[in-house]
Amino acid sequence: MVAVKLQQDDLRRVLDDDGHVIKGAQIPTIPDADLVRLYDHMMLVRIMDDRMMRLQRQGRIAFYMKSVGEEATHFAVYALRADDWFFPSYREQGAWFWRGYSVEDYIHQLFGNDRDPIKGRQMPVHHSHSPSHCVSISSPVGTQIPQAVGAAQAMRIAGTDQCALTFFGEGTSSTGEFHVAMNFAGVMKAPVVLICRNNGWAISVPREKQTAAKTFASKAVGYGMPGVRVDGNDILAVIQASQEAVARARAGDGPTMLELLTYRVQGHSSSDDPTAYRDPNEPETWELRDPVRRFRTYLQDRDLWSEKLESDITDKHNDEITRVTADAAECGTPPVESMFDDVFEDLPWHLAEQRDYLLAQPRTKSPHAH
Amino acid sequence: MVAVKLQQDDLRRVLDDDGHVIKGAQIPTIPDADLVRLYDHMMLVRIMDDRMMRLQRQGRIAFYMKSVGEEATHFAVYALRADDWFFPSYREQGAWFWRGYSVEDYIHQLFGNDRDPIKGRQMPVHHSHSPSHCVSISSPVGTQIPQAVGAAQAMRIAGTDQCALTFFGEGTSSTGEFHVAMNFAGVMKAPVVLICRNNGWAISVPREKQTAAKTFASKAVGYGMPGVRVDGNDILAVIQASQEAVARARAGDGPTMLELLTYRVQGHSSSDDPTAYRDPNEPETWELRDPVRRFRTYLQDRDLWSEKLESDITDKHNDEITRVTADAAECGTPPVESMFDDVFEDLPWHLAEQRDYLLAQPRTKSPHAH
Amino acid sequence: MPTMNIIQAVNSALRIEMAREPNLVVLGEDVGKFGGVFRATSGLHDEFGPERVIDTPLAEGGIIGTAIGMALYGMRPVPEIQFADFIFPAFDQIVNELAKFRYRSGGEYPCPVVIRTPYGGGIRGGHYHSQSPEALFIHTPGLKVVIPSNPVDAKGLLLSCLRQNDPVLFMEPKRIYRASRGDVSEDDYTIPLGVANVTRPGDQVTVIAYGAMMPIVTEAADKAADEGISCEVIDLRTLLPYDIDTLTASIQKTGRAVIVHEAPRTCGFGAELVATLCERAMEYLEAPILRVTGFDTPFPYSLEHEYMPNADRVLTAVRKTLEW
């Protein structure tokens, strides 16, 4: 809460805490159909998170990360074109779905089964989807930021008007990667949008222990680029600020940093227990600003929401998730020899030998086989 | 020149370009004896640089780095006490001499001979002097910055009122080390003074290609600490700003970043040839602001300077350098077995074996033996 | 004596030394109030306060860089890197600074920093929560590398590390963090660095391992015994400087050896052991020294169970050296 109260002034908002449009606010132009689709995808994220965390609790997937309360931030990618590139952190599920990553691929990846598009190579939530230019997720935080800047600069060199957009948490702003990326972006005037998803916590470390700066957006000053602070639980403000930043990038005016102020309502991941380090009441105060509820209110004001829409969306997503989860559970583990593929384009002699050695050994069953 | 012209306004100065006190300027209180000693040390640096570069050109030492035009910045350490710590970059000779590092040690280090206090372990100009808490110089730029912050934080934990002061070039502000150090310093409120010696060039790369920020001092905003821009060729302004920063540190008010605006009048090092990348006329415009000449003028205005003083100082330093250089050239190479000392506190078996192996081999003479 | 797992043993060592040595500070991500994501520093924050148990911003380079500065000043910092996979942003501070400080300053500036970090696979962590990068640090002159395989050693070795004056990388086998339990004295005791532990005497084949591979080689040795094969099992404990005399003596006795680690094979620590042992004991060798290791691929997720060395593979190698 602190930051919000202190910094209301320089915080961009379109919707008030209840979800009604604030007088004089600059509303982004979004077709009604898109508004409903955005709501549908926001719901998908929330339903998916709930269902997948339950699967994890049942021991059917090894790990999961929710983004409850942060869903609105994901739709910054509404400002992108299909040919733009997205360099995600690990907590922007909605952005993936919006750009065309399917529920099938999403769930098969979580199972790491033989239908996982990345062949069971990575932990759950480390997706990759090149058709939509969603770049492979990495665990080491911040590494994606200079990569986004490099891709953006490449777009400029190639003479296109594409841009790149990247997400990182506020804790990740403490890494060297953040600094070198921001600095390169500023110097190169790269067409990139750098989004700090400030949810107040880095596992157990609160925002106040990450930096002494007044706001994360203020860090942009040191790189000669604009830094904009936005209510990250207000999807319209998020989209408005992102469209502005993308327009700057396309126009050749260089990078923009956005700080999307939100809150990590639940644990860092399925491995985490926030009661060990933060006031259990803190989340409630934030749930009041639930981005889904606020957007719903806005749709109601616009006569775009109905009980029926709500239940249709909920049923549709639940049914699909149920079906895909059942399929995923049926699938096997990727073939053992696939372990040696994709280290290099071609299989060098030493990996061929190691593969043959492994194939000659008795197969060991996964202790967690599906 | 550019930056100076553009930014005169927010640039702290005591002396004008000629060296006369600017009306209303805040003059640091420095005893007359110290003023003369400071001038003496400034001259030592300039004479030493000239003599050592000539030695290098004669092939008598392998490498050297001058700081012509940047000498005033070195005396930021005037603000320190003997029990404070200094984490240098490689271009602050004057700070070493001021803190008590001797001309003998300095020159023997350059020769890497058997009287080199660091046993011939490092290239020329990589000094170390623990009695004066001058920390061993490293080539990888920026690594000293988080180390200075850590030492400063340790001083606080130990409950002393000591502080640490570190130097780095403006090019080094692009490293991840700079960022993590500034951020840790801000969060910990460590008693440290972080000095960016902005000489306009990083080898062949001009300031403008290092950052899009308006000034380097402005980067302090992102870390919640004050950033002060100072005329780095004005020794009084440098000392005044440093004393203020040290006072903040001792008072528990946390870190301060200083940008000392100066200029690298000559090549990056004895290996460099600036004519390959910069306008040969650029230096002249800067020599007008020669920190030695400006300080001399100030001393004249204060009746603290005379032709005799000048020649006494010059002769004293030249004579000492001549004497020590002759001694240094007489010295031998460190004993071969010393190669294996100080890797660890005690010699482990594998290094003992490698030493015995080496001693059993025919001695190879240094192609560059003294 | 209470039963402890490795996490509790590490915690006990830290608590004992923090009480004894006022200059010891712990720092890292989530090590404070939370007590570390594996809870190894649990309780220390409340007991010794936030100035000695420091939650840092998210930057490994900052953690090691500031730890070095603290050590230069005279403190005894014990930074935690949350996972060994995340040590690389600090790699420059470790290999170019920490490892070289004493040497480059002609002995003026020792730098006794003990870096604790959990390493290794078997926890379904994929590429970035499973790596075993010990070889990179063993190849770096100036660092000691220690890897315990059980709670008793973990406590005794860590206390030794905290009381000597060189930088140490103390790698903790997270796969058996909780599974490995033992009776550990609550008192202060040390286990010397550089001394391997012959956990099982034997005379036909020497089996060398460390850390999380110890339960596996032990299982393999049991199975071998059922077949009438006598293995001498050695737990290295300290990887640098390693206990060459114990290894050489064992190989002179057995003439055969199998080395096991989960790190990738090529340029892994096993290669160094083979090369050095061949130089010193070639005339005693009845068969080539074999390596059972992780494969030269990034650590996989779904096929982790096929990636990790197991008792069967060790046993196969043991048999192979005998049949050679």
Next chain:
Amino acid sequence: MPTMNIIQAVNSALRIEMAREPNLVVLGEDVGKFGGVFRATSGLHDEFGPERVIDTPLAEGGIIGTAIGMALYGMRPVPEIQFADFIFPAFDQIVNELAKFRYRSGGEYPCPVVIRTPYGGGIRGGHYHSQSPEALFIHTPGLKVVIPSNPVDAKGLLLSCLRQNDPVLFMEPKRIYRASRGDVSEDDYTIPLGVANVTRPGDQVTVIAYGAMMPIVTEAADKAADEGISCEVIDLRTLLPYDIDTLTASIQKTGRAVIVHEAPRTCGFGAELVATLCERAMEYLEAPILRVTGFDTPFPYSLEHEYMPNADRVLTAVRKTLEW
């Protein structure tokens, strides 16, 4: 054919490929207007412009991180790290990102970045301008490592690297950057990766080296010849994947081998070669394979000449394997 040194050969390869491949960009510190501190990119900035020959801010992590992003997008970045000693701030981007991208994305995102960097001692550079960190990268699955020893190979190998689709660390032997000269065609030609070069056939002792150690082992082989000892000298050229068939065949013929590198001994690449060759050719070995290497100390300044392997030490090792 013109005579070129290694710097000129590298420059020629870059110029040829930049003209042929519009997606090739060069980036790094001082590589633009200045043409690099060793002048390897000299002239490219004027010829191909500042958008394709980029002077970056001072941050190796940024250089490699942005290069990765460019490669993902479809470009062919060729970053220069000014000295191999300064590659460590980029270590995380190299080992956790560049090396793993293709694998972790199930093949979706290849990452063809060719990192050029001068390495090695012999130039009076002390700790920080002399290191040979090749083993760290050979141990990292997903990277190819290439080290030429002369201008002809430098150009042909670099052109091969620029035309394949895996990440490569191309390490240039700066000690012989200018000293090693040869007739190099100005035309476009390639030398295949993974193929060693038997620079001198022989039948008594196999001597294996690469990069700046080649002149030294050649000198040693000459001296050996004077003593009537016939050495087979092999220049590895590609360290990963290395040419196992050539090595094995040679050792099966000679039964003896000496491996030479200037990197520290412990966990150096020599250890891997010894271990692998013992596994495959134990029965042919008449003596232990010996290593002549740098010592396990930080690279010293004044005693550099004693630190570096030299022909006498190689010759001594050759004799020793014969006397064994």
